[in-house]
Amino acid sequence: MPSMLDHHHTGIGPLPLLLATVLVAYWLAAARQRRLGRRWSLLRGLSFALRLSLLALAFTPAVSAFAHHDMRGHMLQHLLLGMFAPLPLVLAAPGTLLLRTVPARAARAGVRFLARRPVRALIHPFTALLLDMGGMYLLYLTPLYALSLDQPLPHALVHAHFLIAGYLFTWAIAGPDPAPHRPGLRLRLAVLFLGGAAHAILAKLMYAYHWPRGTPHSLEQIQAAAQWMYYGGDAAELLLAVAFFSIWFRRRASGSAVGRRERHTPGMHLDQTSRAPWSGG
Amino acid sequence: MAAVGNDPRGDTRRTMIATALIGIGLMAAVDEIVFHQLLGWHHFYDLSTPAIGLLTDGLLHAFELLVIVAGFFMFAALRAQRALVPTAAWAGLFLGAGGFQLLDGIGNHKILRLHQIRYGVEILPYDLAWNLAALVMIALGLLLARRAARRRPRPA
Numbered sequence: 001m002p003s004m005l006d007h008h009h010t011g012i013g014p015l016p017l018l019l020a021t022v023l024v025a026y027w028l029a030a031a032r033q034r035r036l037g038r039r040w041s042l043l044r045g046l047s048f049a050l051r052l053s054l055l056a057l058a059f060t061p062a063v064s065a066f067a068h069h070d071m072r073g074h075m076l077q078h079l080l081l082g083m084f085a086p087l088p089l090v091l092a093a094p095g096t097l098l099l100r101t102v103p104a105r106a107a108r109a110g111v112r113f114l115a116r117r118p119v120r121a122l123i124h125p126f127t128a129l130l131l132d133m134g135g136m137y138l139l140y141l142t143p144l145y146a147l148s149l150d151q152p153l154p155h156a157l158v159h160a161h162f163l164i165a166g167y168l169f170t171w172a173i174a175g176p177d178p179a180p181h182r183p184g185l186r187l188r189l190a191v192l193f194l195g196g197a198a199h200a201i202l203a204k205l206m207y208a209y210h211w212p213r214g215t216p217h218s219l220e221q222i223q224a225a226a227q228w229m230y231y232g233g234d235a236a237e238l239l240l241a242v243a244f245f246s247i248w249f250r251r252r253a254s255g256s257a258v259g260r261r262e263r264h265t266p267g268m269h270l271d272q273t274s275r276a277p278w279s280g281g
Numbered sequence: 282m283a284a285v286g287n288d289p290r291g292d293t294r295r296t297m298i299a300t301a302l303i304g305i306g307l308m309a310a311v312d313e314i315v316f317h318q319l320l321g322w323h324h325f326y327d328l329s330t331p332a333i334g335l336l337t338d339g340l341l342h343a344f345e346l347l348v349i350v351a352g353f354f355m356f357a358a359l360r361a362q363r364a365l366v367p368t369a370a371w372a373g374l375f376l377g378a379g380g381f382q383l384l385d386g387i388g389n390h391k392i393l394r395l396h397q398i399r400y401g402v403e404i405l406p407y408d409l410a411w412n413l414a415a416l417v418m419i420a421l422g423l424l425l426a427r428r429a430a431r432r433r434p435r436p437a
Contacts, residue, residue, distance in 0.1 A: 189347070197343035201336060201340075234346060238346055241347050246354070248354070
């Protein structure tokens with residue numbers, strides 16, 4: 001194996017410090033909300049900590065080494081970064097916390113930014129689906145995966161893509177954070193369905209046609225990784241579906257329409273964003 | 282939404298929809314867990330499956346997952362509203378499970394030929410048992426559904 005990668009993998013690097021700093025920042029901001037007499041559920045804080053733990057787990061030296069010589073290890077990282085870590089992050093509502101913490105003028109500017117047409121198109125659930133699943137098809141069904149194995153930059157970009165696209169997709173489906181002009185729940189359900197199907201189909205394509213090709217992995221390893229992907233993806237879809245339907249049924253119970261587009265305008269009341277399962281209300 | 286408790290017909294219908302969804306998801310889970318994982322009779326992927334089978338299988342699979350979650354949420358909501366009709370709940374469960382089993386047995390196994398129940402054996406008895414079990418569940422479901430429909434409105 002190339003020595004550059006070994007160097008890349010063995011050191012723990014600045015990651016633990018970075019994660020700890022982010023966690024402390026979140027908890028300080030949450031504590032400030034409580035001090036100001038606004039609700040901020042403890043579960044959200046725990047959810048955020050869980051998310052950081054999953055990230056830390058994905059980059060522990062043991063998992064990194066496993067990923068380096070076995071494709072199942074890579075799949076474990078992919079599942080942790082792109083499928084399991086995003087949900088607790090989304091449920092922790094970091095966007096809402098950020099908007100409440102920064103000065104009102106900055107918060108309004110932030111929401112206005114999200115409402116701009118190109119940004120709106122980028123954060124649309126369907127775009128998120130294309131970025132997330134499309135990225136995976138591109139990675140596993142082209143020589144890109146083999147390339148990412150021995151080049152540090154593509155390797156890092158692949159991880160970053162999983163992390164960001166996974167978050168975007170999860171947030172677009174079940175995020176409690178404010179999203180101006182977010183489409184209604186029916187469309188989001190359809191996107192969730194397509195996402196689950198696309199993931200399952202890709203895993204089977206890899207299993208059946210032995211993708212990714214041109215790697216040092218044995219066929220058995222690739223097929224085992226594809227099965228991990230399939231069943232791991234199931235578990236992630238199930239969790240996301242639970243988060244999604246808890247929003248759906250909460251909204252039904254409160255008598256508002258399910259299919260309607262959410263109309264958040266700049267300067268809206270941040271307390272009235274769509275309720276997460278544990279928004280503490 | 283209809284007023285709670287004053288709409289026995291609507292309650293019966295909603296109860297049946299909720300448990301039918303659970304029944305579909307349950308049968309899919311049984312197939313996946315018992316036949317794929319425990320018995321290993323047929324697999325995750327049958328190497329003769331054509332590409333179109335891969336596609337429909339993935340769609341069906343994602344659908345099943347959503348259906349069982351939606352079913353449980355509906356069920357919980359009906360219970361919370363005290364609008365659950367027990368007979369209708371069993372009727373829906375059997376109809377959902379039997380309907381899915383029949384669809385799987387005829388559609389997936391025979392028409393799309395995604396996979397067979399078991400390999401290396403005479404398949405006919407397995408197919409008969411599979412589809413007969415489906416018909417029994419559907420018959421039971423229909424019987425219970427009729428009983429649920431005849432039931433008197435609850436005193437207010």
